[in-house]
Structures are given as structure tokens and as C-alpha cells.
Amino acid sequence: MSSRGEQAQPGGAQQSPAPRVREVAYALAVRTALREEMLRDERVFLMGEDIAVYGGVYGATRGLLREFGEKRVRDTPISEAAIAGMAVGAAIGGLRPVAEIMYCDFLSIALDAIANQAAKLSYMSAGQLAVPLVIRTCAGGHGYAAQHSQSLEMWVTHIPGLKVVTPGTCADARGLLKSAIRDPNPVVVIEHKALYQTTGPMPAEETLEPIGVAQVAREGGDVTLVSWSAMAGVCLEAAQELAAEGIEAEVIDLRTLLPADFDAVVKSVRKTGRLVVAHEAVTYCGFGAEVVAQLTERAWGDLKAPPVRVGSRFAPIPFAEPLESYVTAGKQEVMDRVRTCVKG
């Protein structure tokens, strides 16, 4: 694990002096990564719906058309199968495509190219082909109802050959995206739509965040609270409030789900003896199940209490605010489950 912005190895927890930072919006952090990588490597190009002239529905690609031109920043028709499939071909042909699928709900339309093609072509060809592409998409509820709000990371974490990252901070939105673009494998970057306009610290210097390394977002000795994406921030807030009650939660932001830094989770639970995993996806068959399974297989003897999952209820995401709040896991659920886990 690493403190924010530091290069580190899986499971190697330590804190280091904070680097020089500035406060930016998450969307700007994404744009910074894209811009830096496009300046560094002429093979990098962007394609997707409304990313060029409009600058992306969340502004993450604003200004890039003007800076890099139509050759490298390309609006596409509404053709998700072709966006993802062409990214596969362009990657085989020597480019570094960054393709945007506007909402992860629409991965359904692009999934053949991602799961059957990009993920498997290197393997099936015994290494003759490489598919270094990035799919940028976003998850999470924000008043958009059932078909624009899901957290579908499990659709892609189940596929050998893919990498999946879920940045929950501005530093990671830049640093993980940069690593994804340089990775020789297909990487799905799942951003969070509720974060784009929020601000947070980002290192002033160009920083790469390693894929596959978790981060201790907060230290604590009573319970290990594992999360990722926007929910990691929710867990941090929950941990601050729980501290007032005398519960010290260690918050681990996994940041990357495939590969995931389970070593960091095991190491923390060896200290705390308790595990709560929180995510915005539906609890049933959510990635939390994998975290709990890995932990119980490797550190059963260290557990003082049964591991706990916190996730959304088993329903599509509804529209009206009280309905969405009821279905979607949030700070209150996290705090309740942590209390139960710690106090029994």
C-alpha cells in the first residue's frame, strides 16, 4: 500500500511525506492524465460519444480537441460495439486507443469486443497479438435511474486478460489512468459520475499510480474497512465519525480490482481482526464477496468476527431520491455495519 501519490509494492504499507499537491476537480484530473499521455506518446488517441466538440458529458475531455486536433480526438456516432471493437483493432495496429463508453451500463453493448476479443486475443494467439487499449467509463448512482446508475465492475473483473481500475480520488483518477494508458494490456477504467465535479488534492508533479496496489487511506486498529471508487471516500467520512465513538477503522482503498491487492487486506486484518467491505454495487455477487473469500481463505485464524459486506439492495436503481437512497449503500449503512462488526 502507499500513501497518496507514492509508488509502492503490493502489501507494503507505509506512510511517507505528502507530495506537493493542488486542489482540482476529478474531471480535470482525468483530463490532465489524457493530456499528459497524448503529449508523451503520439500513438495515444481518444474516441467516444460527445468527447470532442462537446468535451465529454462530464467535461473530462474539454479542450483536448482544440489542442490535439480531429485526428486524435474523435467524436463517434452512437455505436458502442464499433467504438470498443475499433479500439481493439487500433491497438493491434500499433496505436494506444482510449475509448470512452459514456456509462458503464452501456458496456453491455460493447462487451463482446472487451470480454471476448480484447481480453483473449493475446492468449489465444500465444502472445502474437497485444491489445493495449483503455476503456474509460463511469459508474454510480446520481439521480439517473436504473440504466445510467449501475456499478458493474463485476462484469469485467470476472474476465481473465482484463485489468480493472476504479479511482476514487483525484490523484488516482490521473495516476491510474496514466498507468492504464501505458499498460500493454486492455484496461477498463471505471470512474464515478458523482465525483467528476468534486475537488480533491492531486500531486503537482506528473505521478503514475501503480495498477494492483491498494492504499491505506486511514490507519486504525479496530476494524479494516475495504472499499474503492466513490465509496472509499464515503468510508473515510464514516471512519471519521466512528472515531468520535471510539472505533478506529483502517480504511483501505483497493483502487484496482483486477489485479487486486489482497495482501494489503490480509495484512490489515491480521492487525484489526475484523473486515467490513463496502461498495456501491449490489451486495449479491459483488466484488465484496471476492474480498471476503480471499480474506477468509488466507486469514481465517486472525478473524475475531465474521466478515461483513455492505452494498446496495437487490433492486435496480430507482429514480426518486428517497428510493435511490434506500437502495444504494451509503455512509449510514457503513457505520451501522462497522458498529455491529466491532461490538457484536
Place this chain on the structure above:
Amino acid sequence: MARPSTQQLMSLYEDMLRVRFFEEKIDQELFPAGLIRGLTHLYVGQEATGAGVIRALEPQDYVLSTHRGHGHCLLRGSDPARIYAEILGRRDGLCRGKGGSMHLCDMETNFVGCNPVVGANLPIGAGLAFACKYLNNGRLTAVFFGDGALNTGAFHESANLASLWKLPVFMVCENNRYAISVSVERASAVIDLADRAAAYGMWHETVDGMRVWDVWEAASRAAEVCRSHQQPVLLVCNTYRFVGHYTRDTLRYRPPDEARDEFREHDPIHLAERQLADDCAVDLRQLVDLRERVKREIDQAAEAAKQIAPPPAQWALEDVYVEQG
């Protein structure tokens, strides 16, 4: 139409013979002997389309194929013994036994590979063409697909984008009249499949896919338009598979005499022989000698492949990810 050059027609004829013998060996010997796992789709009857198109390409061009891709791979120049080894699941196969019949790939010949998800190779081909245009490397990308793929959304999305972005992708529709068991008449609202190209303002042509010289001429025109004008083209080759969709096909969806009649009247190899004899005055003896030579070559390739060991189990976990270089 120009009178065929004897030398070129002989080359095309030899190409077709190689594919025919290669596939017949599977159909009559390797598959019945239980040497091949899973699914195998044979190209018997469609040789003229692959031979004519691939001879019209340059070595640096990319070729993408389908589940019925042995012929394309062979025509592109892969070692037949290594193709057989892959189909048999042996360690020296093109893909070290990881792909099999439906996932042949040989980047030494720029054969990007077979793709058995019908239609999926069209956006990939458009993406390769995009890369070629972006890098300005003069290559074109040929994508083979069947009549069935024309009904996928992937075809329409790719055709629209390729035309919109003027991508040098050469779409080759091998219309063998059946998508597994469903005939074109029962699957497509338009019977003249090249009409599909008109919707996207795409250059298109339809050719008798059983006449290799005609295919070669049409493919040469298409490749020229595609390369020099940097735009997509659709060539529809009307052809027919004399065998089943796959090696266990019961063929209950076709009239019993259909394949026999087609073979008698339109076997592309026989048509080429007649053309060689009538238009090029090639001696029958020469054709017989060539057949025997190619047959021997294929027999030897199959024998060589049979001697190769299967891959060790631990290879199964290699190549899941590409190491950072």
C-alpha cells in the same frame, strides 16, 4: 474481360488445390480418426473466394477471418504443418495449441486471425484500418465474413464508421447462402447483399465466387479503390459450401441434391481446370502433376503435425497478460 494469364491462373488453381486437399484431409481422415476436438468448419467449395482475394493483397496487408478460416490462413502463406498442429492441439501449432481451428493466428503473414464470434471481426478490421491510416503506412485490412455477419449490428456500425472516416478496409462477404442452417432468403430482407453497402455510400461489387479468375479481377479492383482512395469497399462473392457448416452437420436444412448439383456445375476447381484447358491451352498432364505434388505436400504436412506432442499443461497459464516491455 481480359484473357487470363496462364501463370497467374495456374497459381490461383494451385492455391485452391492446396486448400481443398487440406480440408478434405480433415474431413476424411483427421476428424473421423478422433484427432480433432470440438468444432471444425471446412472451406470446401469456397476456395475461389479466398484464393482470388488473397492473391490481390500485398504481404503487409492485414487479413481477418472467420470460424471458417483454415483456407484463409493457408492462402496467406502459413506453414500447413503448423496449421494442422494447431487444429490438432499440438505444441508447435501456430498458437501453441491455445486457439485451435477457430482461432488461428499468424502474424508472420499478417494473418490477424480467425474470429468465430460472427461479425466481431468487422469493427476490429475497421480499427486496424484506422491505425493504418493514422500511421500512414499504406496497408489495407481485408475482413472476410459470411452472409450471416451482414445481419449483425457490428457490420452496420463498422460500415457506417468506415465510410464516415474513410478507412481502408476491404470487406469481403463470402455469401455461401446459409448461416449455419438459415438461408439468406430466410434471414435477410434484401437478397442482393451488396445493397447493404449502398446505405453507407460504400463502393461495392458482386462477383461469381466460384470463378477464381473473376474473383481475383474484382478483388484487384476493390483493393485498388480501397488503397488508393483510402475508403472502405464491399465485395460480395456468391459461393457455396459443399460440406456442412461444421464436421457433424446433418444438413437437414438443404435439399438433398443441392450440394451435388452445385458441385457438378460450379466446383471452383473444375471451373478453373476448364478455363486453363480452354483459354490457356494447358496440358491435362500438367494439371495432374500439380495435383499430385500439392496432395503429397499436404499429406506430409498432416503426417508431420501428427508427430508433434501436445503442449505441456503449464502453458495454460502463460500469455494471459502481456508483460510490460
